[in-house]
Amino acid sequence: MKYLERGYLEADELPPFPPEERINSKKPVxxxxxxxxxxxxxCYESCRFNAxxxxxxxxxxxxDYEKCTGCMACIRVCPGLAIFMLQVKEGRGYVTLQYEFLPWLEKGDRVRLYNRRGEEVGEGVVTWALKPERNDRTQLVTIEMDKDLIFEVRAVRKR
Ligand code: SF4
Ligand code: SF4
Structure with a gap:
């Protein structure tokens, strides 16, 4: 379990990515x-689709990528910030992730994109932002980016 010492996952430690046809669909996965x-x-308990x-x-x-409907119930309840919603539409990539920095992000904000190692890999735009409930400290945000970056970007920060 080298990732525990390292603090991030390398490519050969990741689960298989969803098939291209599932990522290129109307719902994120x-x-x-x-x-x-x-x-x-x-995450398991929140999924009504047994995915x-x-x-x-x-x-x-x-x-199970075939069963996942993209409902986003699991990403709302994960305490480990370990779930990402992935989608490609009209040639652009979208990653939805949990965000815990202030100020909260808003639709239209430009953000820096970071990979698992914390290296900056590009720039993106917030297309959707769900403000936390009063007692919650986690925001859900969707970021538009180059489509190839959705497999790499795992953190963002406001520019
Ligand atoms: S987004 Fe999460 S909760 Fe919703 S169907 Fe997919 S795996 Fe289940
Ligand atoms: S940390 Fe998140 S993804 Fe991992 S088991 Fe818990 S809820 Fe599921």
């Missing part, structure tokens, strides 16, 4: 980067 065996299951497989609470979640 959940991609979960949560490899550690820990007793955590809000998340987990035989016991310590298992890392596994998404």
């Amino acid at each position: 959940a991609y979960i980067e949560c490899p550690q065996s820990i007793p955590c299951s809000p 998340i497989e987990m035989e016991n609470i310590n298992d890392p979640p596994k998404v």
Whole structure:
């Protein structure tokens, strides 16, 4: 489990990406980067479509990309910021992720894009932003970017 010392996942430690035809569809698809065996299951419990497989609470979640409807219930409840919604439409890429910095992001904001190592890899635009509830500290945001970057970008910061 080298990723624990390193602090991020390398390409060969990632789950398989959703097939191209699922990413290029009308609904985004959940991609979960949560490899550690820990007793955590809000994602599994939140999925009404049985798209998340987990035989016991310590298992890392596994998404059935055919069953995932893109409803975003799982990404709202993940305490580990480990879920990303991926989509490509009209040649542009979109990643929805959890965001916990102030100031909160708003639609139209320009953001810097960072990969898993924390390296800046480009620039994107916020196309959707859900403000947190009063007692929550996590915002959900969708970022438009170059379509090839959706497999790499895992954090953003306001410009
Ligand atoms: S986006 Fe919805 S359908 Fe897809 S895995 Fe998450 S909760 Fe299940
Ligand atoms: S809720 Fe998040 S941290 Fe917990 S098992 Fe699911 S993906 Fe991992």
